[in-house]
Structures are given as C-alpha cells and as structure tokens.
Amino acid sequence: MSEIISDRYNPQxxxxxxxxxWEESGYxxxxxxxxxxxxxxxxxxxxxxxxxxMGHALDHTIQDVLIRWKRMSGFNAMWLPGTDHAGIATQTVxxxxxxxxxxxxxxxxREKFLEKVWDWKKLYGDRIxxxxxxxxxxxxxxxxxxxxxxxxxxxxxxxxxxxxKKGWIYRGQRLVNWSGPLETAISDLExxxxxxxGSMFHIKYPLENGAGFLIVATTRPETLLGDVAVAVHxxxxxxxxxxxxxxxxxxxxxxxxxxxxxxxxxxxGSGVVKITPAHDFxxxxxxxxxxxxxxxxxxxQCRLNENAGAxxxxxxxxxxxxxxxxxxxxxxxxxxxxPHVHSVGHCSRSGAVVEPFLSEQWFVKTEHxxxxxKRVVESGxxxxxxxxxxxxxxxxxxxxxxxxxxxxxxxxxxIPAWYCKDCDHTTVSETEPSxxxxxxxxxxxxxxxxxxxxxxxxxxxxxTMGWPEETETLKTFYPTNVLVTGHDIIxxxxxxxxxxGLEFKxxxxxxxxxxxxxxxxxxxxxxxxxxxxxxxxxxxxxxxGADALRFTLMALTASGRDLKFSEQRLEGYRNFMNKIWNxxxxxxxxxxxxxxxxxxxxxxxxxxxLSLYDQWIIAKTGEVEKIVRESLENNRFSDAANAxxxxxxxxxxxxxxxxxxxxxxxxxxxxxxxxxxVLAQTLNRVMRLLHPFAPFxxxxxxQKLPIKGKACITDDYPTDDNDREWLNLSHAQAAxxxxxxxxxxxxxxxxxxxxxxxxxxxxxxxxxxxxxxxxKILGSNRTAIEVLGRIGDxxxxxxxxxxxxxxxxxxxxxxxxxxxxxxxxxxxxxxxIKRVEKTIEKLKKDVLGLxxxxxxxxxxxxxxxxxxxxxxxxxxxxxxxxxxxxEAILRLKS
RNA sequence: GGUCUGUUGGCGCAGUUGGUAGCGCGUUCCCUUGACAUGGGAGAGGUCACAAGUUCGAGUCUUGUACAGACCACCA
Numbered sequence: 001m002s003e004i005i006s007d008r009y010n011p012q013x014x015x016x017x018x019x020x021x022w023e024e025s026g027y028x029x030x031x032x033x034x035x036x037x038x039x040x041x042x043x044x045x046x047x048x049x050x051x052x053x054m055g056h057a058l059d060h061t062i063q064d065v066l067i068r069w070k071r072m073s074g075f076n077a078m079w080l081p082g083t084d085h086a087g088i089a090t091q092t093v094x095x096x097x098x099x100x101x102x103x104x105x106x107x108x109x110r111e112k113f114l115e116k117v118w119d120w121k122k123l124y125g126d127r128i129x130x131x132x133x134x135x136x137x138x139x140x141x142x143x144x145x146x147x148x149x150x151x152x153x154x155x156x157x158x159x160x161x162x163x164x165k166k167g168w169i170y171r172g173q174r175l176v177n178w179s180g181p182l183e184t185a186i187s188d189l190e191x192x193x194x195x196x197x198g199s200m201f202h203i204k205y206p207l208e209n210g211a212g213f214l215i216v217a218t219t220r221p222e223t224l225l226g227d228v229a230v231a232v233h234x235x236x237x238x239x240x241x242x243x244x245x246x247x248x249x250x251x252x253x254x255x256x257x258x259x260x261x262x263x264x265x266x267x268x269g270s271g272v273v274k275i276t277p278a279h280d281f282x283x284x285x286x287x288x289x290x291x292x293x294x295x296x297x298x299x300x301q302c303r304l305n306e307n308a309g310a311x312x313x314x315x316x317x318x319x320x321x322x323x324x325x326x327x328x329x330x331x332x333x334x335x336x337x338x339p340h341v342h343s344v345g346h347c348s349r350s351g352a353v354v355e356p357f358l359s360e361q362w363f364v365k366t367e368h369x370x371x372x373x374k375r376v377v378e379s380g381x382x383x384x385x386x387x388x389x390x391x392x393x394x395x396x397x398x399x400x401x402x403x404x405x406x407x408x409x410x411x412x413x414x415i416p417a418w419y420c421k422d423c424d425h426t427t428v429s430e431t432e433p434s435x436x437x438x439x440x441x442x443x444x445x446x447x448x449x450x451x452x453x454x455x456x457x458x459x460x461x462x463x464t465m466g467w468p469e470e471t472e473t474l475k476t477f478y479p480t481n482v483l484v485t486g487h488d489i490i491x492x493x494x495x496x497x498x499x500x501g502l503e504f505k506x507x508x509x510x511x512x513x514x515x516x517x518x519x520x521x522x523x524x525x526x527x528x529x530x531x532x533x534x535x536x537x538x539x540x541x542x543x544x545g546a547d548a549l550r551f552t553l554m555a556l557t558a559s560g561r562d563l564k565f566s567e568q569r570l571e572g573y574r575n576f577m578n579k580i581w582n583x584x585x586x587x588x589x590x591x592x593x594x595x596x597x598x599x600x601x602x603x604x605x606x607x608x609x610l611s612l613y614d615q616w617i618i619a620k621t622g623e624v625e626k627i628v629r630e631s632l633e634n635n636r637f638s639d640a641a642n643a644x645x646x647x648x649x650x651x652x653x654x655x656x657x658x659x660x661x662x663x664x665x666x667x668x669x670x671x672x673x674x675x676x677x678v679l680a681q682t683l684n685r686v687m688r689l690l691h692p693f694a695p696f697x698x699x700x701x702x703q704k705l706p707i708k709g710k711a712c713i714t715d716d717y718p719t720d721d722n723d724r725e726w727l728n729l730s731h732a733q734a735a736x737x738x739x740x741x742x743x744x745x746x747x748x749x750x751x752x753x754x755x756x757x758x759x760x761x762x763x764x765x766x767x768x769x770x771x772x773x774x775x776k777i778l779g780s781n782r783t784a785i786e787v788l789g790r791i792g793d794x795x796x797x798x799x800x801x802x803x804x805x806x807x808x809x810x811x812x813x814x815x816x817x818x819x820x821x822x823x824x825x826x827x828x829x830x831x832x833i834k835r836v837e838k839t840i841e842k843l844k845k846d847v848l849g850l851x852x853x854x855x856x857x858x859x860x861x862x863x864x865x866x867x868x869x870x871x872x873x874x875x876x877x878x879x880x881x882x883x884x885x886x887e888a889i890l891r892l893k894s
Numbered sequence: 895g896g897u898c899u900g901u902u903g904g905c906g907c908a909g910u911u912g913g914u915a916g917c918g919c920g921u922u923c924c925c926u927u928g929a930c931a932u933g934g935g936a937g938a939g940g941u942c943a944c945a946a947g948u949u950c951g952a953g954u955c956u957u958g959u960a961c962a963g964a965c966c967a968c969c970a
Contacts, residue, residue: 008930113903217970269970282968282970290922342968343968395897395898487965518964522905560899568905568919569919579929581932582933583930586929589929645918746936747937750937752936760927790935852914856950863951871914
C-alpha cells in the first residue's frame with residue numbers, strides 16, 4: 001500500500017507552513033464593519049523587548065482558544081495584539097547594556113539615551129511577536145499597537161489633561177516610595193513587604209532641662225538625624241507631665257519638642273516615638289497634624305545628605321546606621337538593642353529597600369474613579385472568573401490611595417506639563433504650548449518626568465482602538481468581551497482599566513475577566529532565573545510541537561488554579577497528537593478511492609446501511625461536542641480538552657476504529673461505503689472540534705480529508721445542536737447495544753489477561769444470552785467479538801457443559817448473558833479460581849452494602865423513589881452475578 | 895491582625911442540585927496482533943486532612959481545628 005502520510009507527526013515540518021498560509025490568507029483579520037456579531041479580546045501587552053515565557057504561553061493559549069472557537073462559531077472575532085514600553089524594565093536593561101561599553105545614561109544625556117533605547121526596541125521589538133506566531137496565536141496583526149505609538153500617546157495626553165482639568169490629577173510634595181538604585185518614585189503596588197529579622201534599638205534622648213532622659217525605641221536609628229519631635233500618648237501617666245518640654249536630639253545640636261499624639265501606642269516599646277516626617281509614612285501624618293518641619297536626610301540615591309551633618313554625609317543607609325550606633329554607644333546613649341522582626345518594603349524591580357522619600361510628584365486622585373469601578377463589579381456588569389477574586393478586587397478598591405504616576409525616568413510618556421520660568425505657572429496641555437497660559441511668557445520648561453507605565457496600560461482597551469476618535473473599531477469592538485490575565489496584575493492593571501474605561505468611555509472595558517493561575521515547575525515552585533527552573537516554551541515547541549504545548553496547558557488549567565508543568569505531561573500530549581495523526585493515517589488508507597456522494601453528506605440514503613458502530617460513533621460525537629460546548633461556555637478549558645482527549649483516544653481509536661476494521665477489509669460494498677462516509681465525516685468533525693486547542697495538526701490533517709471545506713480555521717465549529725441532521729442518523733438504542741458488545745469483549749479479555757492466555761492464542765468461547773435482546777445483539781456483532789476477543793471458535797447459544805470453564809456474567813441494562821471460556825489444557829485452573837474469587841468478594845461487599853440500605857426503613861421512607869428503585873435493580877443484578885459465579889467456582893473445583 | 899485558596903490512590907487533578915469514589919501520568923503482568931511501541935490488552939492501588947453537627951445517607955452542606963499557599967493591612 002502506498003504511503004499516504006508518515007507514521008509520525010512531525011510538527012516542525014507543518015507549523016511554519018500552516019501559519020504562513022493562514023496569515024497570508026487573511027484568516028486572522030476581523031472586520032470593523034460586519035454583519036457577524038463582534039467578539040473581541042485585547043492581548044495584555046507584553047514588554048516590547050521581552051521574550052515569551054510559560055506564563056504568556058498559558059495566557060495566550062486561553063485567548064487563542066477563545067478567539068478560534070468564536071471565529072469558527074460565526075463571530076467577527078478580533079484579537080488585538082500589542083506591546084508595552086515597560087518603562088523601568090526596559091530602561092534598566094538598556095542601562096545595563098550601556099555599562100558594558102563604559103557609557104552611562106546620565107553621561108549620554110536624555111536625547112542620546114532615548115535613541116539607544118529605540119535602537120534596542122528596533123532590535124528586539126519583534127521577537128515576542130515571532131514567538132507568539134510559533135505558539136499559533138491568531139492575532140489580527142495589522143492592528144498591532146505599541147504603547148509609545150503616536151495614537152496611544154495622544155490618548156495618554158488627552159486623558160492626563162482631562163483629569164488635570166477636573167482636579168483629579170494634581171502635583172505636590174509628598175512622601176512617596178523611593179527606589180535608590182533606580183532613582184525614581186514607585187507606586188505602593190511596586191513595593192514588596194518582606195519580613196526581616198532586625199533589631200529594636202532603645203536610645204536615650206536627654207531632656208533639655210537635664211532631668212534625665214526619655215528612652216525612644218526605633219528600628220531606624222540613622223533617621224534620628226531627621227527627627228523633629230518625640231511623641232507620647234496624651235494620656236500616658238508616665239509622660240503626661242513632660243508634654244511641651246524639649247529633648248536634646250543626640251548627635252546633633254538641635255532640641256526637639258515632646259508632643260502628644262494618640263497615634264502612639266502606650267503598650268509598645270517605651271511608649272515614646274521619634275517623629276521623622278520625611279522618612280516614615282506615619283510620622284509624616286503626625287508631622288502634618290502638628291505642623292512640624294520636615295527634614296530629609298537622604299539624597300536621591302538614598303545616601304545621607306548634608307542635613308545629616310558633615311560626619312554622616314555620603315554614607316549609605318546601612319553605613320549611616322552603623323556609624324550612628326557607634327557614636328551613640330560612645331556617648332552612652334544606646335540603652336539596649338534587642339532582636340526584632342518587622343516588615344520592610346523592597347523595590348519589586350531592583351530588590352533594594354524602599355525608602356519613604358519627600359519629593360514633588362504627580363498623583364491621580366482615585367476617590368471618584370473608584371466608586372463606579374466598584375459598582376460595576378458589585379452589580380455583575382463585570383464578572384470575575386473564578387468569582388472569588390471579586391472580593392479581593394473590592395477590598396482593594398475600598399482602601400485605594402491616590403496613585404503616584406510620575407517616574408523619574410526617561411523612557412516613557414513624558415508628562416505633558418510645562419512650567420513657566422517667569423511666573424512659575426504650570427501649563428498642562430495635549431500639545432506643546434508655545435507660551436505660558438497665564439503670563440504669555442515663552443520661557444517654558446517641560447516636566448522632566450515620565451508617566452508610570454501602567455498609566456498608559458490603563459487606557460489600553462480604548463487607546464488601541466483609535467480613541468479619542470469615534471472610530472468604527474471602537475463602535476464595533478468596545479467593550480471587549482473578555483480579559484484574560486494573571487491575578488498578579490488585578491490592581492496594577494485590571495482595576496485601573498475599569499476606572500479609566502468608565503471615566504472616558506462611559507462603559508466597562510470588558511464584561512468578563514478570566515484570572516488564570518501561575519505556571520509552576522513540576523514540584524510546584526515558581527519558575528525563576530535564580531532557581532534556574534524556567535522552561536522555555538519555544539524550546540518545548542521545537543521539541544514537542546506547539547499543539548502539544550497548547551494542549552498540555554489547556555488540559556492542566558483548572559479554573560484559576562496554579563498549574564504544575566512537567567515535560568512528562570507534555571510528552572503525553574505529544575503522544576496524543578501522534579495518536580490523532582495515526583488514526584487519520586489509518587482512515588486515509590481506508591478512504592482511498594472514496595468519494596463524497598453527489599447528494600452530499602447528509603442527503604445520503606444512509607439509514608439502512610449504517611452499522612451499529614457508525615450510529616454509535618455519531619452519537620458519541622454529539623455527546624463530546626455537547627461537553628466541549630458547555631465547558632467552553634463556562635471557561636472550563638481542562639474539561640473541554642479532556643473530553644476531546646477521551647473521545648478521540650478511548651472511543652474513536654480504541655473502539656470505533658477497531659470495530660470497523662473487519663468492515664473495511666471484508667464488508668459488503670454498500671456497508672463499507674456507509675462506514676467510509678461516517679469515518680470521513682467524523683474525522684472532519686473531530687478536526688474542527690479540536691482545532692482551537694491544537695490548530696496546526698488539525699489544519700494539516702483537515703486538508704487531507706475527503707470531506708472538508710476551505711480551511712479548518714474558518715469552518716463551522718461543530719456542536720451538538722448545529723448539525724442535527726447528521727447526529728440524528730444515530731438511534732438511541734445504539735449506545736446500549738454497543739455497551740453490551742463492549743462489555744462482552746472486555747469480559748473475554750479479562751479472562752484472557754488474568755489467566756495469562758497469550759495474545760496470539762485463539763480461544764474457544766461460548767456466549768449464552770439470557771434474553772432475546774442479548775441474543776440478537778450478539779448475533780449481529782459476531783465478527784467484532786471474534787476479532788477483538790481473538791476467538792477461534794465462537795458459539796452463541798446454550799451454556800453447555802460448564803466443567804473446567806471460566807465464566808463471566810455480563811449485565812447491561814436489563815439484558816444479560818454469560819461468557820464461557822473452556823480452559824482445560826489452556827491454563828492453570830487455580831489462576832481462574834483466584835480470578836473468580838476476587839470478583840465474588842467484590843460482589844459480596846456490594847450486596848452487603850445494598851442490603852443494609854434497603855433494609856433501613858428510614859431509607860425507604862425518605863429517599864427518592866428512583867434512588868430506591870435503582871438500588872433494588874443493582875442488588876438484583878449483583879445477586880444473580882454472584883449466584884452464577886458461585887456455581888462456576890464449583891464447576892472449576894470439581 | 896484580616897481576606898482568599900487548597901488538603902481525594904505514588905504524583906498531578908475531576909467529582910456543579912448530598913445516593914456506596916473517577917481521569918491522566920507512573921507502576922505490575924502479557925504482547926513488535928497490517929494506523930500508531932509517541933502503541934495494544936489485563937491488573938494493583940484511596941477509611942476523600944482531622945473533629946463535631948445536620949441527614950435515612952456527607953468527598954459533596956454547617957461549624958471548628960491542623961497544615962500548605964497567596965494577598966492585604968500594620969508593626970516606633
């Protein structure tokens with residue numbers, strides 16, 4: 001027989017070719033105007049110079065499955081790709097690169113440095129898109145957007161100006177989180193709190209009047225240099241009398257007041273707190289309340305500055321701490337040091353300790369933006385999947401603080417604010433102003449800072465669609481249908497998109513949020529550089545194929561849960577792809593010369609010729625299609641994937657193909673023709689059903705099928721109700737009849753397996769049907785039973801002589817039969833006795849349990865009628881099987 | 895301190911109106927049987943973390959406990 005396709009699926013040979021063909025054919029494109037209903041997803045934009053990791057692979061596969069499914073289901077499906085300039089990340093990477101050539105950012109200056117970053121972006125900006133193509137992502141590439149594109153930048157400025165005019169963006173000197181190594185402010189969200197084992201230092205602050213001293217407990221002795229007061233609780237009897245007096249601030253020439261504030265906890269430490277408003281958020285509030293000065297003792301790199309005094313200036317925080325402690329000890333002002341565990345903020349980017357730092361920054365006032373953003377989630381206009389994230393989201397929205405949006409970086413959207421050198425007025429404008437709007441001076445200087453990357457991300461759902469123009473794209477695709485992302489950016493991104501969407505589009509940005517878990521390694525650890533346990537998706541694609549990778553991710557992703565990825569699993573699903581390949585290979589071999597009847601697939605007068613197997617597989621196809629439809633509708637991707645896996649492997653391959661082999665080789669022509677049609681049509685449906693999960697192999701095989709459309713990617717998605725005519729070719733009885741045949745074959749195989757009868761050995765089997773239905777079914781499936789049971793001599797009729805025979809009772813519904821295999825001379829009878837005894841034990845346990853329940857009056861009284869009936873039937877069945885087996889064992893022993 | 899997850903055979907997980915536990919991988923035995931050894935057939939393996947409660951009946955509902963993980967807040 002000529003080779004139709006190879007006996008191995010080779011993804012390398014297929015994937016690139018198929019992807020290019022799809023892309024060239026325009027199959028990924030959505031229309032701005034269409035009669036089809038719209039369906040849209042915006043891709044969470046990855047870092048423009050980043051590379052694809054497993055997290056993306058999962059995130060993208062979910063989206064691509066949804067997009068492909070909807071596209072095939074008749075939607076105008078649009079998946080909008082984009083990349084993010086990723087301010088801090090990209091700037092840091094480029095700075096690190098520069099270092100290799102001895103250059104520095106500051107040395108180059110703003111303009112030259114930005115040129116370097118753009119060069120870097122040109123070099124790597126397409127890498128992630130190329131990798132996404134390897135995954136099979138069916139994005140509408142013509143719509144790809146970068147956050148620094150002119151259109152998006154325009155949206156950013158428009159939003160900034162609009163919020164500024166409303167008073168919802170403001171500038172001011174505030175205490176912010178500051179990253180020393182990065183020399184920029186960061187938002188609250190970019191601070192990671194870690195539990196640190198440190199020390200609590202008890203320091204003596206001498207009273208100015210010389211009458212002893214106060215003991216102050218602190219974890220940060222170096223900030224003492226910036227103290228402006230010490231505080232006690234107003235009702236603390238120990239210190240009440242001292243309120244209003246002053247203490248000498250150690251190591252300085254200053255004296256500072258003793259103030260009273262209820263912020264102080266009498267029970268904690270010594271009950272006396274040093275107040276350092278420029279270096280602690282609580283102290284900052286106390287300082288404001290008491291109108292205290294604010295003395296910053298750190299510079300932008302978090303080194304002690306001139307305010308700290310000449311002997312400390314230039315020291316790092318840690319060096320400063322050491323020296324302050326030494327000096328205090330020398331003066332006998334350090335009472336004691338005790339171990340103390342406290343949490344310390346770290347910069348999520350640089351890992352450095354974050355310092356509260358007093359500086360001029362821009363903020364978004366979140367109060368009025370948060371209220372409607374809460375409401376849309378409370379009302380269910382936007383739904384989280386899994387739903388439990390709702391609470392997390394709402395909790396954060398309730399305690400939300402103003403958002404620091406300025407960054408002391410160069411890579412990003414520069415803040416559209418200009419300061420007048422003459423009158424100091426701030427002009428905020430979408431386009432560069434030529435003069436000060438207050439004094440008309442032309443001496444203007446733009447703010448040096450850029451916006452937090454997440455500011456532009458917050459506008460993504462509409463800025464990418466041409467806003468502020470009322471474009472056709474916006475009209476058609478906003479709001480988007482679903483957002484797919486990880487839980488790590490619910491606050492950073494999701495919440496802010498909802499706020500901005502509601503403010504500027506007066507509508508939610510998406511209706512549903514699918515939150516997926518993290519891809520971990522096989523031991524459940526986070527994939528990280530330091531552990532060196534990261535798995536590169538592209539490498540996996542090269543080794544196992546994109547379909548296998550996608551299918552693995554889908555099969556493992558239970559709603560919202562982290563998933564443990566292992567190459568072993570991937571290998572398993574690679575094998576599944578190969579299984580499909582070979583099932584098709586077999587089919588194509590048996591479909592040679594087959595032609596689709598002129599009357600078409602459905603019009604064929606098949607009914608009379610369809611075998612039981614054909615009807616059964618048609619019914620099973622309908623069943624799996626129903627499960628897949630329901631699973632996808634409910635975002636249960638693993639359910640969908642597993643249902644297809646089970647159907648293809650354990651129903652289509654294990655049984656259907658095996659059943660039809662005899663028909664294909666020696667069936668009557670009309671019977672064979674009918675089966676060929678069912679085989680071809682079933683394969684066609686399987687390819688379509690599987691396509692969103694494994695797009696490459698399904699498209700490749702689909703193109704080889706005798707029944708096919710133009711492209712699998714654009715063909716209809718098969719469901720249990722969009723092709724009733726086909727599915728109705730099966731009759732309800734088929735499932736029951738096949739079950740009886742399957743059970744019979746399994747019973748024969750069980751006897752063979754347990755008794756170690758060689759697979760090559762053809763045995764003698766007698767089937768004794770106990771009712772007419774069984775008799776009929778067995779008779780018409782004789783060949784299948786002979787072939788699959790590897791039987792040399794099969795008789796259907798009476799029990800005959802049971803001596804030295806294996807016996808297995810089979811019950812399906814109300815039909816019964818006995819499987820009898822004479823064993824004499826074939827095997828050791830003792831083995832068979834063991835096998836039967838094992839079954840008897842099991843049956844006895846069942847009978848005991850069922851009897852117990854059915855003898856319970858309360859059960860009979862309270863349980864639903866059908867439950868009681870079902871139990872009774874099961875009991876009857878078990879009892880009759882038990883009787884048969886007990887008899888059988890006597891015969892074996894005799 | 896608060897919130898949210900999770901705890902089911904060796905491993906990873908299903909189990910959606912409460913009715914005597916399923917799947918995949920692994921494992922054991924047999925087999926190169928004309929699609930596929932990336933394969934086929936047959937097995938073994940679980941008192942569903944623990945306790946109490948509701949119920950005729952609980953993996954499934956309620957409460958509590960333990961352990962694991964995540965997040966938020968605070969910690970002078």
